[in-house]
Amino acid sequence: MKRILTIWLTASLALLVCAQLNIIESRAEGPKVEVVSPVKMDKKAETTIKGQGFQPGQEVNLLFTAKDGIESDIGYALDPAPKADQSGNWSTTWKCGRFIARKMVLEGKSYKIAVTDGDYNPIAHTFVLFSK
Amino acid sequence: MAIITGKKWLKFMCLSLAIIASIWILTMSEATAQSTFPSKTITYVIPTSPGGGFDTFSRMLIPYLRKYLPGNPNIIIKNAPGGEWKIGINKMYRAKPDGHTIGILNMPANALPQVLGEAKYDLRKATWLGNIDDVTYVTALSLKSKYKTLEELKNAPMVTSGTVGLASTAGLGTVLAAERMGIKMKYIPHSGSTEAILAGIRGDVDWVQYPFSTLKKSIVDSKDLIPVWVYSKKRIDQIPNVPTIAELGYPDLVNVVKMLRPVAAPPGLPDDIRRTWQDAFWKATNDPEFQKKQIAANASPLPMKQQELDDMVEAAIKLLEQYKEVILKHRK
Secondary structure: OHHHHHHHHHHHHHHHHHHHHHHHHHHHOOOEEEEOOOEEOOOOOEEEEEEEOOOOOOEOEEEEEOOOOOEEEOHHHEEOOOEOOOOOOEEEEEEOHHHHHOOOOOOOOEEEEEEEOOOOOEEEEEEEEEEO | OOOOOHHHHHHHHHHHHHHHHHHHHHHHHHHHHHOOOOOOOEEEEEOOOOOOHHHHHHHHHHHHHHHHOOOOOOEEEEEOOOHHHHHHHHHHHOOOOOOOEEEEOOEOHHHHHHHOOOOOOOOOOOEEEEEEEEEOEEEEEEOOOOOOOHHHHHHOOOEEEEEOOOOOHHHHHHHHHHHHHOOOEEEEEOOOHHHHHHHHHHOOOOEEEEEHHHHHHHHHHOOOEEEEEEOOOOOOOOOOOOOEOOOOOOHHHHOOOOEEEEEEEOOOOOHHHHHHHHHHHHHHHOOHHHHHHHHHOOOEEOOOOHHHHHHHHHHHHHHHHHOHHHHHHHHO
16 A cells, blocks of 8 residues: 555646646747838738637737727737648738738837737737837 | 555555545535636637737736736737627626626727627626726817818718727717717728728818827827817816817717726626625726826826725616617618
């Protein structure tokens, strides 16, 4: 009995340690997102956003923080909806002209784009520059 | 593998059990936290694109909602434009009623699909949380229009109006006001209020009818359009010479051509969460700093409580039922 309990506890601890190491590792080499190029201050502007290192088939939300500091889900303006392929990569085009037309961003400034899961838990983030 | 014996084994057992117990307690405490409100990011649905009035005033309000909700939760905006508001309203209406999804509406206009039997929602069943403001509309005429007065408009063979569609309060209000005043109107559809107002400035249409805050630039600053009346009980300070529609003999239109910006949650929101929301909403919309920002943006703050909100929804539905035939005629 003592022997069985010892083995069981050792195995449980080993599993827990492995799980923690896995989490730490996945955080260190976790998903990445990038905006391919700066956005021009044009009312019809659009830009490409790319992600890598995601779970295959994973659907994500993109949150944009405008100059007022409020985060908004820009899913309605993305084509296609960001979903990782079998290699964990995705790419989408964001029609962001509305934020420019309505003066919700300033020229020469960078703003945050966060990638989240369905419950808006952050996964990765990057910044997008609005240039002349 | 070496087997641990004696006291060492006991120590190992205790340590292991302590670790497992700690993990279990942490898991349980997280589960307990999730049963309270708010326990995660809140989604605030806006059925229009960013930068319009509904988006702007919602963005203005969100920091104050956070301030008064327990735990200062994160609130993100989810713009869901299209489908004449129905896409966004359905996102809110069909969400899980746990307090983590709310949405802004445009009343009375959003009651129209329901009255016409085209909606998959019943606004009477939504959980109403509060109201942001009361929007005053103004009718303005093009400088290039042949018509300058109400009498001339009533006698005109046809008046053209720049509208966005009947799903908007501006479009709906124009139809109802013209019908009530006996003005023969042709509606010229435009993709947005900016385009419709530009059409008025160019002289492509005679009449535009929009919120004072939207028209202010054209009627007060540049004077590209002539304001002829306002849909309110009292005159607007910035245009004191412009009469109210009540002064012109149509006091009933004050309650017909208006727009409120109420916020709702899905039907079936538990009472404790509803009370938490309504309390936070009331405090946020009465916050002097927030109201100062609203007034600076030419808005008229109008916080509302449960009974007023329920009455407002009922009145909107009854009003549109009264004008259902007129609306159907103009939709053809």
